[in-house]
Amino acid sequence: MILRTNGLCKRFGGVHVARNIDFGIEAGEIHCLIGPNGAGKSSLFRLILGAHRPDSGSILFKDEDVTHLPSFARIRKGMSVKFQVPGIFKDLSVRQNLVISFQHHLHGHDLEATIQRVLAFAGLEGLEDKAAGTLSHGRQQWLEIGMAVGVEPKLLLLDEPTAGMSPEETRQTGEMLRSLSAQGVTILAVEHDMSFVQQIADRVTVLHFGEIFAQGSVAEIISHPGVADIYLGASDE
Amino acid sequence: MTRPEVNSDLNRGASLIDATPKQQRNTLALWLSRLEGPQTLGSGRWFWLTLALAVLAAVIYPLFVDGWTVGNTAYFLVWTFMAMGLGVIWGYAGSLSFGQTAFFGLAGYGYGVLTLNFGAAYGFTLLALALSVGLAALLAVVLGYFMFYGRVQGVFIGIVTLSVTLVFQAFMAQTAGPEWAIGAARLNGFNGMSGMPPLTIPWPGGDVLLYADIALYYVLLGLMLVVYLGLRMLLNAPFGNVLVAIRENPERAEMLGYDVRRYQLLGFVLGGALAGLSGVLYTAWGQYITPSSMSITAAALPVIWVAFGGRKDVTATLIGTLVMIFLYQWLTIYGSQYAIVVMGVILVLTVLFAPEGIVLSLMRWISARLASTGGRP
Ligand SMILES: Nc1ncnc2c1ncn2[C@@H]1O[C@H](COP(=O)(O)OP(=O)(O)OP(=O)(O)O)[C@@H](O)[C@H]1O
Ligand SMILES: [Mg+2]
Numbered sequence: 001m002i003l004r005t006n007g008l009c010k011r012f013g014g015v016h017v018a019r020n021i022d023f024g025i026e027a028g029e030i031h032c033l034i035g036p037n038g039a040g041k042s043s044l045f046r047l048i049l050g051a052h053r054p055d056s057g058s059i060l061f062k063d064e065d066v067t068h069l070p071s072f073a074r075i076r077k078g079m080s081v082k083f084q085v086p087g088i089f090k091d092l093s094v095r096q097n098l099v100i101s102f103q104h105h106l107h108g109h110d111l112e113a114t115i116q117r118v119l120a121f122a123g124l125e126g127l128e129d130k131a132a133g134t135l136s137h138g139r140q141q142w143l144e145i146g147m148a149v150g151v152e153p154k155l156l157l158l159d160e161p162t163a164g165m166s167p168e169e170t171r172q173t174g175e176m177l178r179s180l181s182a183q184g185v186t187i188l189a190v191e192h193d194m195s196f197v198q199q200i201a202d203r204v205t206v207l208h209f210g211e212i213f214a215q216g217s218v219a220e221i222i223s224h225p226g227v228a229d230i231y232l233g234a235s236d237e
Numbered sequence: 238m239t240r241p242e243v244n245s246d247l248n249r250g251a252s253l254i255d256a257t258p259k260q261q262r263n264t265l266a267l268w269l270s271r272l273e274g275p276q277t278l279g280s281g282r283w284f285w286l287t288l289a290l291a292v293l294a295a296v297i298y299p300l301f302v303d304g305w306t307v308g309n310t311a312y313f314l315v316w317t318f319m320a321m322g323l324g325v326i327w328g329y330a331g332s333l334s335f336g337q338t339a340f341f342g343l344a345g346y347g348y349g350v351l352t353l354n355f356g357a358a359y360g361f362t363l364l365a366l367a368l369s370v371g372l373a374a375l376l377a378v379v380l381g382y383f384m385f386y387g388r389v390q391g392v393f394i395g396i397v398t399l400s401v402t403l404v405f406q407a408f409m410a411q412t413a414g415p416e417w418a419i420g421a422a423r424l425n426g427f428n429g430m431s432g433m434p435p436l437t438i439p440w441p442g443g444d445v446l447l448y449a450d451i452a453l454y455y456v457l458l459g460l461m462l463v464v465y466l467g468l469r470m471l472l473n474a475p476f477g478n479v480l481v482a483i484r485e486n487p488e489r490a491e492m493l494g495y496d497v498r499r500y501q502l503l504g505f506v507l508g509g510a511l512a513g514l515s516g517v518l519y520t521a522w523g524q525y526i527t528p529s530s531m532s533i534t535a536a537a538l539p540v541i542w543v544a545f546g547g548r549k550d551v552t553a554t555l556i557g558t559l560v561m562i563f564l565y566q567w568l569t570i571y572g573s574q575y576a577i578v579v580m581g582v583i584l585v586l587t588v589l590f591a592p593e594g595i596v597l598s599l600m601r602w603i604s605a606r607l608a609s610t611g612g613r614p
Contacts, residue, residue, distance in 0.1 A: 049492065051492075070491075070496070071491045071492060072491050072492075072493075072494050072495055072496050072497065073496075075491075075493065081492055087486065087488070087489040087492065088486075088489070089485040089486055089489065090485070091485060092275075092481070093275065096275055096478070096481075099478060100478050100481075100482045100490075103475045103478060104493075104494055151493075
């Protein structure tokens, strides 16, 4: 197991965003995290990355306890993230965004080669001198995925990577994630689009009110009687 | 194909660059390329030619005016280090600090106390300079550590740094009594310290005393160039990229694996040390330092210079600072109250019409014009 949480708890006032979460990701799998709005998916991401401190519980990454490590140190150990809210440097050029993302482990020709590779992969060739904030929404999204992927992470965390993408872009993103997975990258993705989940996921975890509601293969989750109910219940609210 | 001997002999002196061995030429190009990059405006032949002409003008300038005027111009250069330091802290790393004058004052007093106690022989003033700048850097480490590791952010950095500056001023102002002395150096309260030696360079035929005159002017000009070019290199290196990333989006910078607080602290200490350098040079230039160097007006002025010039670019900061100090001194002839009001008006106009800085906006406009005419001026 590359990542594991033990009894993770976090509350904001009266809201329990994580209740006793025991959660694990196998090395090499694509794991999707689903659940209705406000279920605590993004909060679990932030706990894993150290952007939130848990009230109790622990987090192990590659069998090492990282519960008390600051975020940057967890990133250095091989995590990489694209959050739900856009996290690019809008006033800087596309190239600058990439240089800043990769410069701490790549230099000179290797850095340049990776930049070119990510530009090609994200369909951003010819746009490298543009301010990142002037790109279309879809391209910004791809740039950010490129920033997260280019560091060659062990564990890639993607919070709604396909939000706002066209069906075609979504399908391409799925292919890209599968090929990354084939190269040995473990992926944890928050996703709402069930057909996308079907396309990519090896395993699925359903969160509901900060708790793990169900876990299993895509087929198991789809046939799980309660899962449809919580989605329907959430949309009734 | 081998060329005849005669030809290659004739060609030998043809071009300085061609005559340089290839290895050396590449090294030179590499060093020059490090001075350019996305974090500083100005690159290419025309920029460096303009800069070289400006430096040349500054070098021959003392030939045309008397020593007193040159010494007065040296005074302008004294302040540029503090301004460039603020540019690093505020413009590049994104933390608005009013603390530059505290580092300035501490280093200025440090130089006074050290040299009044130990004199100027054996090049001690240079050691005093280094120690005083180190003292300012130490204060920046302590203050910066509590701020950045205590998660003080945004406008509160301004408030904390201003408070520290004003407390320091108030403290120094009440040291009038004879009990306030460090060794032979009386602190003298509001009247401040005076009578310390100028910077003194040990020289075989007799020490060179750098009074406010031509020699000091050249030393300051050289120092300013070294710091300016050094900052250009640092800011275009990975370190500068990280500072800019933190300014633009600190959480993202952290999530790319950067220890944000450490970089903020490093930027703050670098800026504080440069302010300390200005403080020492100021004290050595006029042989006095008073608590009014840390007043609220003194604390606001560097912010105004840097805002006017353009905080996000070291060249714009440097030019803006020189222009503003010149303007300020010129206006002071008509009354210092009046000069301060004009400074305030300029700040307001800058914020309203060119929030990125007036000089920086002009520089961007010029470089856009040059680009549209294909690089020809
Ligand atoms: N910093 C915070 N302070 C207070 N409440 C918070 C904070 N962050 C999240 N919450 C609350 O915690 C709950 C879970 O939020 P979270 O963003 O983790 O949900 P999510 O599953 O990602 O939802 P979505 O699908 O809408 O992105 C929500 O009710 C949210 O309002
Ligand atoms: Mg979310």
